[in-house]
Amino acid sequence: MANELTEFVLVSVALLGIGIYGLSVKRNAIRMLFAIEIVINAANLNMVAFGRFLPHSGGQTLALFSIAIAAAEVAVGLSLIIVAYRMYHNIDIADFRSLKG
Amino acid sequence: MADAAFLALSVITIGSAIAALELRSLVYGSIALMGTLGGIAGFFILLDSPFVAMFQLAVYVGSIAVLILFTVMLVKRELIFKKVEDKRRKFVGIALMLVFMVALGAVILDSGIKQITTDEPAVDFREIGDDFLTYYWPALILMGLILSGAVTGALVLARRVDEENGQRVN
Amino acid sequence: MLEITSTPLVIIAILGVAGVILPVINVIRKEKGSNSFYAVIAFAALIISIGYVGYQFLTDNVLPSALFSEDVIVDDAFGGFFAIAMLIVAIFTTVGSFNYMRKHNYPAIYYSLILLSTIGMVLVAYSTDLIMLFVAWELMSIPTYALVGFIKRNPQSNEAALKYFLFGALSSAIIVYGISLTYGITGSTNIGEIIQGYSNLDPGLLPLALLSVGMFVAGFGFKMGLVPFHQWLPDTYEGSPPTITTLLAAGTKKAGFAATIRIVVLGMVVLNLDWTLALGILAIMTMTIGNVAAIMQKNLSRMLAYSSIAHAGYILIGLAVSPYSSLGLQGSLFQILNHAVMKGMAFIAVAGIVTTLAVTNLDKLKGLGRKMPITSLGLVISLLALAGVPPLAGFWSKLMLFGGALDAGGALWWAPWLAIAGVLNSALSLAYYGWIMRRMYFEGETEKRVSEPKSVIAVVVFSIIFLVGFGVYPDPIIKFVEYATPIVSLGLMP
Numbered sequence A: 001m002a003n004e005l006t007e008f009v010l011v012s013v014a015l016l017g018i019g020i021y022g023l024s025v026k027r028n029a030i031r032m033l034f035a036i037e038i039v040i041n042a043a044n045l046n047m048v049a050f051g052r053f054l055p056h057s058g059g060q061t062l063a064l065f066s067i068a069i070a071a072a073e074v075a076v077g078l079s080l081i082i083v084a085y086r087m088y089h090n091i092d093i094a095d096f097r098s099l100k101g
Numbered sequence B: 001m002a003d004a005a006f007l008a009l010s011v012i013t014i015g016s017a018i019a020a021l022e023l024r025s026l027v028y029g030s031i032a033l034m035g036t037l038g039g040i041a042g043f044f045i046l047l048d049s050p051f052v053a054m055f056q057l058a059v060y061v062g063s064i065a066v067l068i069l070f071t072v073m074l075v076k077r078e079l080i081f082k083k084v085e086d087k088r089r090k091f092v093g094i095a096l097m098l099v100f101m102v103a104l105g106a107v108i109l110d111s112g113i114k115q116i117t118t119d120e121p122a123v124d125f126r127e128i129g130d131d132f133l134t135y136y137w138p139a140l141i142l143m144g145l146i147l148s149g150a151v152t153g154a155l156v157l158a159r160r161v162d163e164e165n166g167q168r169v170n
Numbered sequence C: 001m002l003e004i005t006s007t008p009l010v011i012i013a014i015l016g017v018a019g020v021i022l023p024v025i026n027v028i029r030k031e032k033g034s035n036s037f038y039a040v041i042a043f044a045a046l047i048i049s050i051g052y053v054g055y056q057f058l059t060d061n062v063l064p065s066a067l068f069s070e071d072v073i074v075d076d077a078f079g080g081f082f083a084i085a086m087l088i089v090a091i092f093t094t095v096g097s098f099n100y101m102r103k104h105n106y107p108a109i110y111y112s113l114i115l116l117s118t119i120g121m122v123l124v125a126y127s128t129d130l131i132m133l134f135v136a137w138e139l140m141s142i143p144t145y146a147l148v149g150f151i152k153r154n155p156q157s158n159e160a161a162l163k164y165f166l167f168g169a170l171s172s173a174i175i176v177y178g179i180s181l182t183y184g185i186t187g188s189t190n191i192g193e194i195i196q197g198y199s200n201l202d203p204g205l206l207p208l209a210l211l212s213v214g215m216f217v218a219g220f221g222f223k224m225g226l227v228p229f230h231q232w233l234p235d236t237y238e239g240s241p242p243t244i245t246t247l248l249a250a251g252t253k254k255a256g257f258a259a260t261i262r263i264v265v266l267g268m269v270v271l272n273l274d275w276t277l278a279l280g281i282l283a284i285m286t287m288t289i290g291n292v293a294a295i296m297q298k299n300l301s302r303m304l305a306y307s308s309i310a311h312a313g314y315i316l317i318g319l320a321v322s323p324y325s326s327l328g329l330q331g332s333l334f335q336i337l338n339h340a341v342m343k344g345m346a347f348i349a350v351a352g353i354v355t356t357l358a359v360t361n362l363d364k365l366k367g368l369g370r371k372m373p374i375t376s377l378g379l380v381i382s383l384l385a386l387a388g389v390p391p392l393a394g395f396w397s398k399l400m401l402f403g404g405a406l407d408a409g410g411a412l413w414w415a416p417w418l419a420i421a422g423v424l425n426s427a428l429s430l431a432y433y434g435w436i437m438r439r440m441y442f443e444g445e446t447e448k449r450v451s452e453p454k455s456v457i458a459v460v461v462f463s464i465i466f467l468v469g470f471g472v473y474p475d476p477i478i479k480f481v482e483y484a485t486p487i488v489s490l491g492l493m494p
Helices: A003-024 A029-051 A058-088 B005-023 B025-048 B050-074 B075-082 B088-109 B126-133 B139-156 B160-169 C006-027 C036-058 C075-103 C107-126 C128-148 C156-185 C191-199 C203-224 C231-240 C241-272 C276-295 C300-320 C326-357 C373-387 C393-411 C415-442 C454-474 C474-485
Strands: none
Touching: A003 A029, A003 B005, A003 B025, A003 C156, A003 C393, A029 A058, A029 B005, A029 B025, A029 B050, A029 C156, A058 B126, A058 B139, A058 C128, A058 C156, B005 B025, B005 C128, B025 B050, B025 B139, B025 C276, B025 C300, B050 C454, B088 C203, B088 C276, B088 C415, B126 B139, B126 C128, B139 C006, B139 C107, B139 C128, C006 C036, C006 C075, C006 C107, C006 C156, C036 C075, C036 C415, C075 C107, C075 C241, C075 C326, C075 C454, C075 C474, C107 C241, C128 C156, C128 C241, C156 C191, C191 C241, C231 C300, C241 C326, C276 C300, C300 C326, C300 C393, C300 C415, C326 C373, C326 C393, C326 C454, C326 C474, C373 C393, C373 C415, C373 C454, C393 C415, C393 C454, C393 C474
């Protein structure tokens, strides 16, 4: 292998950080979905990298499951966003104020 | 040491991840997200996992990102560019991110995984298929149930309310 | 090897077939309006499953709480215990929705999603492999995202669903990241092998192991509603259809505890960190903040939501003291079962109130005791049991939890404080429960009785029998809990 394991893990950590930044700052539902996808991808990169260096097939299997589940999750999430858009004509969750404590 | 392909891929992936969150237009943002997802697929190829890379391209870039792009294009034009942001919150977020990255990066550089290198050949993708059908088979069944639940749930949610009323009259 | 007749596989088969076939029947039948047909199918599938779990227990086909296995799932008493709790919750939800769903579209999809989510909850408790646990976790979560937003014309339902979805997706992303780190450190996804890997860990990798366990706590903590991660919970519980709140409060939350006991507690025991103090602090924070915030609420569902945050804190006491006192963990399991019944009944009663009177505001519940006597009686019993008043089942579980905390006092100087905080919090909660009861019985004019939904009455009667019956004679259930509780100690290795 030309590259070291640490380098892949560091890229993954950078992506995780960016995803957490996006989730804590953005209030647009679609942007928050982007941030979540970035975190999941960071995790997938980690798994495949570890799986390559161990070497062990579990990492790739886990990544495949995680990709397929992300697809299902995104489908439900986008349909919720569409319903919200039809109702409010808006996708900023900071502007949704029907629930208050 | 990292080779050129690795460096180029990390620049593309991290750069487009930042762009996906920060570009003013949501349309360009989602295209940038495609860049991130594609970059990850490139890393998978570097890691000798062509099967996962193909899956990533087909599912993530090919369907998830396109689905997001279409949803974004359904949304009104003003909203695509609308950006309400609390300045203070943003600085706190950036600070949080930097602290997080530095701390985690230090932990990783300090830990023992630096020594892990391998000269063994990569895992054959036939082994993955074996895994799926032997050890993980109950998980595979659950995976099918997840997809069927997600599809029916999403269909019911995305259906228009007026359409439902029309059907009921008929 | 996995037997084809082992409980988890049979549950997947029964509920999975019923869950997938319901929408198909809906398409074939084409007629709308009658939901009883779908409800009966779902109910039958759930009853058969719970019957099968009971049969497996009675015929001794179940392993003692193993926690490890070579396969991705194991048919042990711990999983069976949770399966019974989750299936009871699912039955409550199905029966309780019977009247509620008359007013809404797509009953077939609704019941099918409930069944699919139930499979996920049950399988989380049976998993002995991280991938299996994650897949089951998602099977539990994804249908509930759709169910919370099921009432599309109601903006509250949609907002609740969107918040729930974003936090839920974040929590599963964190869990995947934690799994990836754990996999990297130990080279396996099987929980038994992970524990082994943790026990002879390279000291340089210890910070990473700590981080991965922290990520599990955060990820599962979102679903359990532990305090730093609880912001979504009151909004979601208030906005979602009250029947679905039953499923969330009594079901998915308990699955989070099952997953925590399977991974976090064991992982931490082996890593030998001073983690009990961290869980203890989380427990005290969760109890106190949940109860204090509950006092200020003006909406019944929101108040019950905060009270369910507080109850996550009580359950956490048992987890925190688990390495030093098995009584604490038994109390946790007992409290999990009790809380499933108590909160399940409370939210079904709320659903009954919403269906007939369409109010949840506490000011408008004056005189409810005369309007809906049976529903109110159920609500009162469940509130008393939640507070832990003696002749009810809730008392014994709290007694075991606080006893466990005192029991661990020999090894942990701070453990008795957990018991003290728990008792104080219970007293506090009794104050605001009493306030609701006063509203319902001693305020408002004499009002006419309205007809109560029969399905709600069925749930209420069953729960009252359960809570009072096991309150008077708790021995059989305490024996069952003792049998189902895994032994968590430092000597335990696969």
